[in-house]
Amino acid sequence: MQFLLYIIIYPFIWLISSLxxxxxxxFSDVLYFLVYKVFGYRKKVVKENLNLVFPEKSPEEIKIIMNKFYHHLCDMIVEAMKSLTISEKEMQKRFxxxxxxxxxxxxxxxRSVVLMCAHYGSWEWIFVLQTHVKAKGYAVYxxxxxxxxxxxxxKIRAKFNSYLITTKETATTLALAKANNELTINGFVSDQSPKLNKAHHWQNFMGIKVPVHTGxxxxxxxxxxxVVFFGVKRIKRGYYETxxxxxxxxxxxxxxxEITDAFLKLTEEQIYAEPQYYLWTHKRWKHRNSVPLEFQ
Structure with a gap:
């Protein structure tokens, strides 16, 4: 069944990528209409998140951010598809x-590098970084x-000498690379909400105390x-600057x-500057009412 689903969907992805x-x-504009206007994908979650972290904003201001966010979300979806066929030269021009x-x-x-980022701007095309450096690239996914x-x-990521590894594989893979004296650049998207039973550190993020990943x-x-943070700025549609x-x-x-807290502060600065480019569909603040006494 999974293979059948793949052979049905893959030609569609390839077709979109070839445009x-x-x-x-x-096509992204059409997708926006369907995702936001027709199906309202996670619309309630997005609105709740925005009202939570921007209590000072009016309903009209929240609506404007939501509208811009869904446009950007759909752009990221089609850009992810474009990764299948985009040339190195084109990606270097756009990222x-x-x-x-x-x-x-x-x-x-x-020195090897832990490269920390958030679900902000665009992270789909960061893999072109490998054409600018010598170190081997790993990304936790x-x-x-x-x-x-x-x-x-x-396969798509590997064409730029970047390799995806799961959380369980990360420590072993990077320790082996260090033992072999390999220089590596290792990407971590570190703004997700960890499971409560694995939360070792709570900190204010966008003014709300939540558990944060410290891995x-x-x-x-x-x-x-x-440890290096990479911030992304959207220059115009389809063009990003890191x-x-x-x-x-x-x-x-x-x-x-202290390093984790510094990462959170840099992430906040991006979001406050242009909130429409953060991934508001994530339930980032779902554990805000579960703060243990030792962290209050």
Missing amino acids: PFKLLYA TFTNIEELRKHEENN KRLANPYFDKLVK AELLAKRLDMS TFTTIAEKPNSFKDY
Whole structure:
């Protein structure tokens, strides 16, 4: 059944991916109408999240952000499809880096990097980074339920020398790379909400106390890797600009959770500046009413 689903859907994805960008974004506009106006995909969650973190905004302002967010969400969906056929040259033109020397500095110092980001702007095309650096790229991801689509996604990422690894594979894979003296750049999307039984640190995020993932910081300290944040700015439709900010060159010189807190602050700055580019469909604040006494 999973293979049947794959062979039915794959030609459609390939067709969308093959469209020139003008038609690709025309399709995104149609998708926006269906996702937002017709089906209202997670509309209640998005509205609740926005009202929660922006209590000072009027209903009209919230509606404007929602409208812009769903347009951007659909653009990201079609851009993910475009990854199947987009050329390296085209991706380099559309996803640029303002200070690639920040990462090269760590390479020159023979240091691997934990690259932290949030569900903000665009993370689909960050893999083109591998054409600018020498280090091998790994990205932590959640394995897809359909093994055929999972294999396809891995194949797409690998064409730029980036490799997807699951959370369970991460520590072993990166420890082995360190033992073999391999330089690596390791991507962590670190703004998700962890399970309550695995929450070791609670912090205010967008003004609300929630549990936060600390895995990226812990691994950076264990393997002595520099920690770098990458922020994404949307220049115009289909064009993004990334800036790197080093949080910690020597992570073990930082107190517990200071690196994680610095990441959260940088993420907040992006969201406050242009909130429409954050992934509001996630139930990021679902545990806000479950703060243990020791964290209150």
